[in-house]
Amino acid sequence: MASTRRDFLRQTGCALVGGAALMSGIEDFGLVHALAQGGAAATDYKALVCIFFNGGNDGNNTVVPVDSTRFNEYMSVRAADGLALPAPGLAGGLLPVNPTSGGAYGLHPSMPELKTLFDNRQLAVVSNVGPLVEPLTRDTYRNGSGKRPSQLFSHADQIAQWQTSVSNDTSATGWGGRTADRAAPLNGGASFPQVISIAGTSLFATGAQTRPLGISDSRTSLASVLPVNNPPGASGYTTAQVNARRAAFDALRGLGSGATLVKASGDVTEQAVQTSRALATTNSTLTTAFPDTTLGYQLEQVARLIKLRDTLSVKRQIFFCQLGGFDTHSGQMAANGQGALLAQVSQAMKAFYDATVELGVQSSVTSFTLSDFGRTLQPSGGGAAVGSDHGWGNHHFIMGGAVRGGDFYGRFPTLVVGGPDDADTRGRWIPSTSVEQYAATLAAWYGLSASDIPLVFPFIGRFPTANLGFMS
Numbered sequence: 001m002a003s004t005r006r007d008f009l010r011q012t013g014c015a016l017v018g019g020a021a022l023m024s025g026i027e028d029f030g031l032v033h034a035l036a037q038g039g040a041a042a043t044d045y046k047a048l049v050c051i052f053f054n055g056g057n058d059g060n061n062t063v064v065p066v067d068s069t070r071f072n073e074y075m076s077v078r079a080a081d082g083l084a085l086p087a088p089g090l091a092g093g094l095l096p097v098n099p100t101s102g103g104a105y106g107l108h109p110s111m112p113e114l115k116t117l118f119d120n121r122q123l124a125v126v127s128n129v130g131p132l133v134e135p136l137t138r139d140t141y142r143n144g145s146g147k148r149p150s151q152l153f154s155h156a157d158q159i160a161q162w163q164t165s166v167s168n169d170t171s172a173t174g175w176g177g178r179t180a181d182r183a184a185p186l187n188g189g190a191s192f193p194q195v196i197s198i199a200g201t202s203l204f205a206t207g208a209q210t211r212p213l214g215i216s217d218s219r220t221s222l223a224s225v226l227p228v229n230n231p232p233g234a235s236g237y238t239t240a241q242v243n244a245r246r247a248a249f250d251a252l253r254g255l256g257s258g259a260t261l262v263k264a265s266g267d268v269t270e271q272a273v274q275t276s277r278a279l280a281t282t283n284s285t286l287t288t289a290f291p292d293t294t295l296g297y298q299l300e301q302v303a304r305l306i307k308l309r310d311t312l313s314v315k316r317q318i319f320f321c322q323l324g325g326f327d328t329h330s331g332q333m334a335a336n337g338q339g340a341l342l343a344q345v346s347q348a349m350k351a352f353y354d355a356t357v358e359l360g361v362q363s364s365v366t367s368f369t370l371s372d373f374g375r376t377l378q379p380s381g382g383g384a385a386v387g388s389d390h391g392w393g394n395h396h397f398i399m400g401g402a403v404r405g406g407d408f409y410g411r412f413p414t415l416v417v418g419g420p421d422d423a424d425t426r427g428r429w430i431p432s433t434s435v436e437q438y439a440a441t442l443a444a445w446y447g448l449s450a451s452d453i454p455l456v457f458p459f460i461g462r463f464p465t466a467n468l469g470f471m472s
Contacts, residue, residue: 045315046365048367053326053370053372060376062107067103111342128429175443177206182448201214307359330387349367366400402472443457
């Protein structure tokens with residue numbers, strides 16, 4: 001996954017300098033100040049790290065009930081077409097986990113590192129969570145008496161609903177960005193951005209006031225790829241040339257600063273320069289070894305930035321990472337299919353947790369997963385080409401020292417096609433927990449006040465609780 005300087009500038013330039021383009025999607029620039037609020041700066045440090053599985057991860061093979069009744073239900077639908085995983089104890093079988101609240105489950109066999117974290121109570125599972133406008137049952141969904149999310153089973157729409165927590169309309173802001181808007185006072189006078197994307201532009205990270213900073217997922221320091229910050233000698237430039245380039249760059253950014261869009265672009269670029277200089281002048285290396293993978297690179301960059309938290313004078317940070325390839329309509333069981341992706345997830349997340357331990361912030365950093373949707377229990381295709389189609393509710397992971405780990409939260413669906421949790425007859429699970437509840441639990445831990453929760457999550461009052469209890 002090594003990238004050239006040209007690749008870096010092409011892939012991340014829009015994120016570094018294009019923050020104004022994200023802002024242009026906001027209906028009214030008056031909103032930029034609408035969420036400003038007073039309050040004291042935090043004395044502690046906390047960070048949220050979002051890991052998005054792009055394409056729609058098959059939760060039905062990620063977390064599987066293994067008690068005899070439910071495992072037989074699972075096998076009866078998936079085994080004949082070759083999409084079922086073996087029971088625990090068999091070759092290539094599911095990895096057994098026993099939640100403290102009861103039940104017997106298995107994690108995908110490619111995730112031994114996450115099993116270890118779960119067993120050590122550093123990882124939890126939220127079951128059957130997804131976009132909802134209000135609580136739904138099979139009856140209220142099918143007879144039309146319940147309010148449904150718009151454009152169900154569509155990649156673009158479901159990605160937007162997961163990242164904005166707005167399930168019945170479009171939104172120009174994501175729940176990560178809106179959380180940062182309301183939590184801005186906790187960062188005191190820090191000029192460094194509160195929200196950082198390691199995976200290009202992200203709706204999740206965009207607020208009315210918050211503009212995310214985008215950086216490369218490369219292991220190479222930003223200082224070696226952003227030309228204005230190339231150090232003398234190593235870059236081939238003299239000290240005088242480097243200083244002249246910086247002066248010219250700063251002068252260009254100052255032109256037209258009275259215009260709102262130009263100033264927004266200049267501010268985002270200035271934040272990129274600050275990041276580069278911090279990484280160039282501060283030791284941000286880690287002892288923890290990260291895997292040589294896409295997600296490994298991204299989470300390593302997150303860990304390096306967390307190491308600089310005191311240098312950057314930040315108390316609150318939100319990060320966005322992303323891994324693609326989860327749209328497994330076919331070839332799901334292939335060597336490079338879902339198993340390979342989940343192995344990458346498991347290894348990278350474990351390395352990241354180990355890095356937080358190295359930095360002494362394991363209880364101050366919480367990582368969590370999102371994805372477009374789950375997938376159908378009923379397979380699509382068969383044999384080597386077997387896969388699964390777009391679903392709805394899905395199972396997700398939360399990791400960190402502050403997580404009440406070793407347990408499942410929410411209600412696991414009944415694995416019966418056409419059963420009480422199926423939206424149709426293919427095993428598309430109607431979520432029993434909403435994205436808003438999942439996200440609000442994380443935002444409350446981050447420091448969002450009870451009065452701010454409904455401002456960030458407008459439908460939260462329609463659900464039984466705003467806090468699922470998986471954070472201490």
